[in-house]
Each structure stands twice: as C-alpha cells, then as structure tokens.
Amino acid sequence: MNREPLAPRLFGRRVPLPLVAWLALVWVLLWGDLSAGNVLGGLAAGLVVSWLLPLPILDPGIRVRPVALVRFLVCFGWDMVASTARVVFWVAHPRPPPTMIVRVRLRTSSESMTVLIMIALSTVPGSLVLEAYEKDLVLHVLGIPGDIEGGVEGGVEGAVRADVAGLESRIVAAFGTRRDREELR
Template identity: 75%
Template structure:
C-alpha cells in the first residue's frame, strides 16, 4: 500500500497524496480550474516533493481497538456526569466549589501528555492551568470538599486508559 501512495521517482519517494494536496493549493491560489493550472500544480507538487523530501515522522501513537472502546465509554460517562455536575452548580445559588490540584503524570511521552490534556479540558468543569514535564495543574469545578486525592486518582485512571488505547509499547512499559 505504501508503494502505491509513495512511488519512487529517480530514486526518491514521492508521496502522491501530498502532490495532490499541493496541486489543489496551486489551483486555489491561481483562482481558476483549468487544465494548465491543474498540470502546473501537479508538476510543481512533484518537483517540490522530490527536491524537498519530508522525513518520515512517527507521532508515537498506536491504536488498540478494545482499549479505545473502553476509553471512549468511560470518557463519555465522564462527559455526562461532569455536565450534570456543572449544570447543577450553575443553577445552584452561591459560588460553586473550586479547587486547584497538582497532578503527577507517569508518562513522559509528549503525545500521551497532550492527549491526556485534551481529554481533561474537554470534560466540563476541568481546565488545565499549567503543564510541566510529568505534572499538570488542574482547576476543578463543582466538587465539594477536599478532593485532591480523588482528582489525582481520576487523572491517573484517565492516563492509564489513554496510554492503553493509544500508547506505544514503551509508553505502556513506562506506565507499569
């Protein structure tokens, strides 16, 4: 499949999807769809991708379907319960309880840390205030009392689920 999408041209791989994208940009910039513009865009895309090859990047993400389903189900549950909690505090008179919690992370992978941050920020009532290597500062809304340990446990569970669903073998070993 990779050979079809990136055939060799004079000894170098030329990624056809990127050539197509560059041709589309070329035609868009010229503002007119004509055979000359399309051929010029394809030729330009071929020359650019051949002269300036991009390195092969590994984003450090692997997809595991069973763990992904588990992650999505629990994430959906978090969305529902957090939405109800935030709606309650919006309708409730008086200021809602808020807390700022420092949460340690066990993974050093930037990809995994970013996915954890996105998942946390997507859930209503939580915001990432600061991010450090292996530590997040999280603002939590609507949980009464001293809930720092509960928040740390919830984030640790989220981290385990994210790494199980998307992490590399090294990420999973680091977490264990």
C-alpha cells in the first residue's frame, strides 16, 4: 500500500507531485506563455529535476490548530492595536518615552517556536528583539510607564515577562507539536 499518494515512485525514487506541479507552474511563468507544450515541458522538467535532485524530508516542527490559531490572532490583533496606541501617545507626548531592556527566559526549547515568538514580538510596535540566546530573549521595550530607574523586578519587567509568557503559550498552543505543548506544562 502506498502511504504517500502524492509522492509515487518512479524508477525506485519518490517523486512529490506537488513539487512537480510547482516547478511546472514556475516553468510556464518563466516562459510567459500558457500553452500545452509549455505545460508539458514544465511537467517533464519538474519530473526530471525532482527525480534527479530529491529533497530530504524535513519536519519544520509546526502544526496548525485552528481554534488556538484564532485565539492567537485575536490576542495578537489586540496587542497590535494597544501597542500602536501607546507608541502614538509617546510620539505626540513632549517628553521622551520610557524605554527598557528586558531579558526574558522562554520555556520552550523548540527553534521553530522561538522564531515565531521573535517574529511576533518584533512585529508589535514598541518592542524589538535585540538578541536571542539558547532560551533567552533580550527585548527593547518602548513606552511602558513605570519604575524604570528603580529596576523593580515585579513592576514593568514583570509585566513584560508575563506578556511574553502569554504570547509564548498562545503561539505554542496554535503551532506547537505535542512535545512543545508538554514542555509548557
């Protein structure tokens, strides 16, 4: 029984049909003419390339869960709106905005989840990932009022760490593997 119906064997090697279709589409687009000859030529080129140069099977470590994805997108949208309003307030304010560098320890060890967290944090106005270590992120945070000079752990830094932990939980719930989700428990 063929386990991979979209990757039949051709002379002993698997040929992924979605890749062949993609290569044929690129072929037709490069030629700029949708004709039967170009489509057949693209399919032939795709078959030859995918058979001669097989790609390794990679697992990016990302699974999509629709309900958790919707929850993440709603919370992320709210974060975008609130952060944009905070940045606009400080741009219009006569004094310079409060800024802070915060080191946040992540609970996940998955590189895929860490990259998604870094993208989400850098996308939100007023925050930027400066550096990433094994499980630590160094963030620059703009416009969050509080005791900046005092270095109080529970104040602004604690709020930033709690926000990042919530974002991490939502991203892992929406995109993480079973191992990633168990790591956060």
